[in-house]
Amino acid sequence: MKKTISFLGITLLMIFNQIHAQNKCYIYLTFDDGPLNGSENINDIILKEKIKISVFMVGEHVIKDKQMDTYAKYYDENPYIDEYNHSFTHANNHYEVFYNDVQKSVNDIVYNQNLLKLPYKIVRLPGRNMWRLNGKSKNDVSNGIQTADQLAKLGYKVVGWDIEWQHRNNDGTPIQSVDEMYKSVQNLCNSGNTFTKNNVVMLIHDEMFQKSWEESELKQLIDLLRSKPNYVFEQMRFYPQ
Numbered sequence: 001m002k003k004t005i006s007f008l009g010i011t012l013l014m015i016f017n018q019i020h021a022q023n024k025c026y027i028y029l030t031f032d033d034g035p036l037n038g039s040e041n042i043n044d045i046i047l048k049e050k051i052k053i054s055v056f057m058v059g060e061h062v063i064k065d066k067q068m069d070t071y072a073k074y075y076d077e078n079p080y081i082d083e084y085n086h087s088f089t090h091a092n093n094h095y096e097v098f099y100n101d102v103q104k105s106v107n108d109i110v111y112n113q114n115l116l117k118l119p120y121k122i123v124r125l126p127g128r129n130m131w132r133l134n135g136k137s138k139n140d141v142s143n144g145i146q147t148a149d150q151l152a153k154l155g156y157k158v159v160g161w162d163i164e165w166q167h168r169n170n171d172g173t174p175i176q177s178v179d180e181m182y183k184s185v186q187n188l189c190n191s192g193n194t195f196t197k198n199n200v201v202m203l204i205h206d207e208m209f210q211k212s213w214e215e216s217e218l219k220q221l222i223d224l225l226r227s228k229p230n231y232v233f234e235q236m237r238f239y240p241q
């Protein structure tokens with residue numbers, strides 16, 4: 001009888017583990033456009049909290065002054081931060097013109113890759129939510145498609161995002177509440193309505209770090225997500241290939 005019970009127990013445990021494993025959802029916290037003023041907080045916070053994040057770097061910001069270069073060096077040394085490509089010029093924020101010249105936009109990104117000595121060929125296009133990964137592709141608009149295709153041919157993984165936490169430009173306060181974001185992530189994890197099932201890429205802006213960390217909405221969201229054992233934070237290089 002005892003044997004039967006322990007056998008039953010082990011079987012139940014195995015089933016539980018299997019369900020548990022199936023429910024795992026990988027969350028990628030990604031930050032664009034750095035380094036920027038205020039990015040200095042990111043490094044300290046991430047070291048303290050030990051959460052894996054991805055930053056998409058703009059070369060022009062890195063070489064702007066000594067301070068920015070120092071921030072980039074902090075990132076290099078931070079084991080929880082992975083740096084990826086977000087172009088050299090960020091299209092000077094004139095996206096139409098940038099992508100109309102396909103070769104120029106590709107060169108800008110390749111230049112950034114070499115300048116920053118980025119170890120992974122992972123790029124997020126400035127101003128575009130486009131994907132080229134595992135033979136799958138997704139575009140938000142048509143302008144930029146050829147650039148994305150060209151980069152894929154050069155061996156780059158082009159990654160966009162599944163959900164954006166938007167903020168107000170004047171003071172950096174988030175538009176969606178912590179609760180709204182949390183529910184959206186839960187829905188995305190369960191629905192399969194993401195570029196890859198059970199994987200949620202979140203785009204967050206550095207402005208979220210303007211407040212003190214302890215009272216920031218970002219900390220609240222991360223704490224909520226971390227309380228769920230089936231949610232795992234990962235960097236983009238671990239995204240399913």
Ligand SMILES: [Zn+2]
Pocket residue numbers: 032033086090126127
């Ligand atoms: Zn950007």
